[in-house]
Amino acid sequence: MNAVRDKLPIKQNLSIKGKLRRYLLTQLRLTNQPTVKVYRGFGNAEQIIVHGTVFRRSAFPRRKYRNGLLVNLFSLIRLFAVRPYVQARVRVCCGQESIETMTDTAGYFWVTMPLNVSLPPGWHPVRADLMSQTITPETILAEGNGQVLVPHSTTLACISDIDDTFLISHSANLAKRLRVLFTRNAHSRQPFEGVVAHYQLLAETRNGTDATVSASNAFFYVSSSEWNLYNYILDFSEKNNLPTGVYLLSPLKQFRELLKTGQGKHRTKFDRIIWILQTYPNQQFILLGDDTQEDPSIYASVVEQFTRQIRVVYIRQVHTENQPKTRTILNRIDAMGVPCYYFAHSNDAIQHTLKLLL
DSSP: OOOBOSOOOOOOOOOHHHHHHHHHHHHTTEEOSOEEEEEEEEEOSSEEEEEEEEEEEEEOOOOOOOOOHHHHHHHHHHHHSOEEOTTOEEEEEETTEEEEEEOOTTSEEEEEEEOSSOOOSEEEEEEEEEEOSSSSSOBEEEEEEEEEEEOOSOSEEEEEOOBTTTBOOOTTOHHHHHHHHHHOOTTTOOBOTTHHHHHHHHHHOOOGGGTTOOSOOEEEEEEEEEGGGHHHHHHHHHHTTOOOOEEEEEOOOOGGGGGGTTOOOHHHHHHHHHHHHHHOTTOEEEEEEESSSSHHHHHHHHHHHOGGGEEEEEEEOOOGGGHHHHHHHHHHHHHTTOOEEEESSHHHHHHHHHHHHO
16 A cells, blocks of 8 residues: 655644643754654665664754853753654665564664665665554655665775774763763764774775775774764764764663663674674674773674684773783684784874785
8 A cells, every 4th residue: 555645734733731842842952743763774785774763752953063061961961852652663665665664662673675676886765654553544654764885895894883982982981971971062072083094094995806996995883872872973973074884873762861871781782793794794894992891802702703704803992991801802812813903092003004904
């Protein structure tokens, strides 16, 4: 049955309480209208992965970046004052193909769509529609647009952590992490010195048989930060000219969990990395992380299961107390035949890349 493209009209006969609530939401730059957020997905010649979140209440995108403390604090709080749409019916479309799914308890959906016609390398548009479940005929309540990446056939690809790998976050110290989050914004936060140059080098590095390929290496950013911060991280990455890539973050958090931001289950981070490696079995990957949390242990487990696919592991030195433990883990990785480089400054990592991969 074909869906009706018109969305439902907004009811105007609001009570005084309803009008007051709508006014407060407007002042807070929040909306109670259903919203579909489609994140950047990825795929190959046989299938694509499309994912996103459906919201009952969500924040409007930030329009201005000012450095006032209250402005930044308020803007961050809005990202966690959201309400997911649980068990929503979602229809995902790519070209003439479509597939349906339901959102989970966090409003999140993830579908693997088989392709009848292969997509060429590059970014491709996709759409996700929130479908009515009780209205006849079928009605689209909201829609969201996104993109999926089908990487070019380069030999290398990169998987990078975010917090304290390229974005200074103080993940090992909750008080410092929250202070940075509450007092800075995506345009005033800082990357580590030299990290952008290193990532741009990795994006353009040719290795092995792909020396004549002109396309950039694919980048995947996998983090324990929540989907609440997706636009925040995307804005930061674009402002600082980091390689365009796919972002895989942790489940949405509610306002009551704001103080636990960045404290997601690290097992899910491992699973997300495995999905990427299994999607591209013929590519080798460069893993980039830091020593503030569990990156070394996660990467060691990845190397144990996918030794052939890991070309090199880079770990940034951030947390002094973790250095002995980290060196022990990296020695284990090195013993499996995968080079590791534990560095304090990105310029040193650049020199290592130039010697190893060029």
